[in-house]
Amino acid sequence: MRGKLVGLAVFLWVLLSSLSLEAIADDALNAKTKANYVFNFTKFVEWPALMNDTLHVCIVGAEPIVNLLSDLASRDTKGHLLQIWSGIDDPQVCQILYIDKDAPELQALTRQVRGNQILTVSDADGFAGKGGCIGFYAENGQIKLEINPDAVRNAQLKINALLMEIARIVR
Template sequence: MAGRLAGLGLCLWVLLSGLGPAVAADDVLNAKTKANYLFNFTKFVEWPALMNDTLHVCIVGAEPIVNVLSDLASRDTKGHLLQIWSGIDDPQVCQILYIDHEAPELHALTQQVRGNQILTVSDAEGFAGRGGCIGFYSENGQIKLEINPDAVRRAQLKVNALLMEIARIVR
């Protein structure tokens, strides 16, 4: 059983990492990797009170990620339609809210949606450790994940165990 779970975890990691080689520090590759992760979060996170078949993915401060996600939006996401928004007036409409580390509204948006059914994601250093749901970090030229299960619980979301397995857990 443990070997099977490890194999599934490896398969999940390959799927989430975009099926590509180790990611270099290149901005285009980073944007593609982050967009692939965001897209795949729609398959590995459950929103219990999703009102319709549309998942709203809101991106603040990262136009290259918006461009890649727009290309992915037509793919299957467990029966949900994806709507990709660049910037937002009301973050309460988002199911996934990605905030770039350079976005001046990072802290304010994170506080504004805290406790709502919104998966907050950022590449800001230590984001998950400071109360965000999922943070991206770089290690050996690869984009990796850290997940704060307490923040996910506060957001009333459920993260698939396979996703938890490939991430670094922070509190």
């Protein structure tokens, strides 16, 4: 009897360990997908009043995305230098503001920058439907986009039609 219990315990441990590793792998893949999307937003969004050659991407509460974007920062993005900031003191300096769904300042930051030329992005449930510019959502194991064209227009930004085509439009 004791041998069966030990065998069952080992089986359960292996099963739970593999589920944990799978969840970690999924989280890493999701972070990579989101980082790639954010980087590509720099190519498919126009900021009319971009005063200098630097495009500031501010990330709040998502260190894996910060790390991945930092690796991409040396790439050219429509002639702009990309500067990645982890956390922010003044969100008004950002052109893209990504706020993680678990960041306590999500709602306050979103309200604070509304109407400014800042592309707000989050993986919070229903973010775009609640007034953010671009939201990430999961569907069939994939990260997808939803875009709120009214929020984008209020931010005085223009999104390329190719990006609009791959997104779900919400209002």
